[in-house]
Amino acid sequence: MSIPSSLTHFAASVSILLSTAPVAMADTVHLKNGDSLSGRLISYEGDVCVFSASYGTGLNIPGPDIASLQTDHDYEVRFKNGELASGRLMSNGATLTLLTSTTFGEVEVRMTEIQALTRSFVEERNPEAEDVPAEYGERTEQPPLDFLVGSTVLLGPGEYEFDMGLVYKQSRRQHNLFDVGYFQKSSYSARVIQFEPTLRAGLFDRLEGHLAVPFTYTSVEDVSSNEYVSTTGAWDLADIGFGVQYQWLDETSAHPALSFTFDIGAPTGRKRYNDAANRWKDPLNNGSGHWNVAPGIAWVRSTDPAILFGGLSYQHFFKSTIDGYAVKPGWALRSYLGAGFALNEKLSIGARFSYSYSANLKADRQIIKGTDIDPADLAFNLSYRLRDDWVVSPQIMLGLNDDAGPASMSLNLKRQFN
Incomplete structure (x- = not known):
């Protein structure tokens, strides 16, 4: 069975579009088996990461299975040795997690050393900006699936x-x-x-x-x-x-x-x-x-x-x-x-x-x-x-x-x- 050239061109166009598509969700988990998940980090405590997938379900991911983690908000990081740090987690090459903070700058952290992550909600609020609508491209709700x-x-x-x-x-x-x-x-x-x-x-x-x-x-x-x-x-x-x-x-x-x-x-x-x-x-x-x-x-x-x-x-x-x-x-x-x-x-x-x-x-x-x-x-x-x-x-x-x-x-x- 031959496929019409118009269908071939259409499929090629779709492939190009998909390959360049931006990810709507904010947080990213890179697993040691090579998979990557986009969604929302719900919690991380005791070597168990609860992660919300793009279509709204919660995933329980063992901490040892995670290669690196990237978040779009600041978190308080409590290490297993009792130390505390605050900042944003960044993924470098999908195998390395970096903690970026105003206090320590940029430091490498190992996921196996983290005891818990707590979202930091301490942000300066601008009362004049509370009624300003979200910018185009800013995530306000779950995408239609x-x-x-x-x-x-x-x-x-x-x-x-x-x-x-x-x-x-x-x-x-x-x-x-x-x-x-x-x-x-x-x-x-x-x-x-x-x-x-x-x-x-x-x-x-x-x-x-x-x-x-x-x-x-x-x-x-x-x-x-x-x-x-x-x-x-x-x-x-x-x-x-x-x-x-x-x-x-x-x-x-x-x-x-x-x-x-x-x-x-x-x-x-x-x-x-x-x-x-x-x-x-x-x-x-x-x-x-x-x-x-x-x-x-x-x-x-x-x-x-x-x-x-x-x-x-x-x-x-x-x-x-x-x-x-x-x-x-x-x-x-x-x-x-x-x-x-x-x-x-x-x-x-x-x-x-x-x-x-x-x-x-x-x-x-x-x-x-x-x-x-x-x-x-x-x-x-x-x-x-x-x-x-x-x-x-x-x-x-x-x-x-x-x-x-x-x-x-x-x-x-x-x-x-x-």
């Missing part, structure tokens, strides 16, 4: 968000009909607009739930020539989806964050198995026609300056009667891998590769050969914080094989409530 939705729990108890998603995809093919007229065409086109409002909520500590109620408008045109044109279109409710995600393990220096997912699909959409004469109406289908469940596992790993994520799920469909046939779709195994970057407090970008395999379906207990599919696609998304609680996220999804279908564009507008 929409590329992690579904890969980890992002909402705490009592927090919820409403996501208004809009997706557009189009498929078209045509060829000339010189035998019936020089300008005559045979063409087939299908356009789908999907509105997918989704509610996500933090149910309990480490537990998040979601409910999606999508609607679609589909228009189809089948042209044999100017004399034979068939068109149809319809608004329909698609399959309603809901589920939960449980954060099982927080990320540490030894393993990524792990969470369990469980999704349920309800057959509220349209599903028909059209005969040969009406096969051109197939795009009107916007549902599976079957109840289905999908347990899975997802992981997230921070490695400066990127956040890596992925997931694997198994989808099981239940038998149903459609158009007089007892139909049971084959099981499906779905997987994805991705990477995201928080560029600053307002902007993040992400990319995801997805691959799945669906086995052959059964009709009246007979396996229908050739109905298995294995779509693969590549998605790029950008998230921008419009205001404190509003985030807009455009996305482009490219099908990498015939089973993946046409490319699609989507736009999500999300409002968070606390």
Whole structure:
């Protein structure tokens, strides 16, 4: 399979952008295994460093695993021999920690010699500057991390968000009909607009739930020539989806964050198995026609300056009667891998590769050969914080094989409530 040159140029541009992306978070931990983590230092005491990753989870990092530490604020440093010093920690070459203070200047410190770090809040305050807004580029809030939705729990108890998603995809093919007229065409086109409002909520500590109620408008045109044109279109409710995600393990220096997912699909959409004469109406289908469940596992790993994520799920469909046939779709195994970057407090970008395999379906207990599919696609998304609680996220999804279908564009507008 060849990749179009335009896609190659696009991927190259994204790579250049990612390689030069600034890190939005302030503090940095360099580990002895070569990994680097960007985030916020919460505490350091008794050879245990508690560090907040870019997506808000707390990591417990053993002190002996840390090669160097860099902070953007002053800390009081208490050494194991009882001495005290104050200043800012700087990392030199990711293997050496320097303490910069007004009293001692710049001195080298070993992480194994530190007993505790305490943030210094003694700063001169300028009353006239209290109402001055933050400078551009100064961190005021967590960056939007929409590329992690579904890969980890992002909402705490009592927090919820409403996501208004809009997706557009189009498929078209045509060829000339010189035998019936020089300008005559045979063409087939299908356009789908999907509105997918989704509610996500933090149910309990480490537990998040979601409910999606999508609607679609589909228009189809089948042209044999100017004399034979068939068109149809319809608004329909698609399959309603809901589920939960449980954060099982927080990320540490030894393993990524792990969470369990469980999704349920309800057959509220349209599903028909059209005969040969009406096969051109197939795009009107916007549902599976079957109840289905999908347990899975997802992981997230921070490695400066990127956040890596992925997931694997198994989808099981239940038998149903459609158009007089007892139909049971084959099981499906779905997987994805991705990477995201928080560029600053307002902007993040992400990319995801997805691959799945669906086995052959059964009709009246007979396996229908050739109905298995294995779509693969590549998605790029950008998230921008419009205001404190509003985030807009455009996305482009490219099908990498015939089973993946046409490319699609989507736009999500999300409002968070606390």
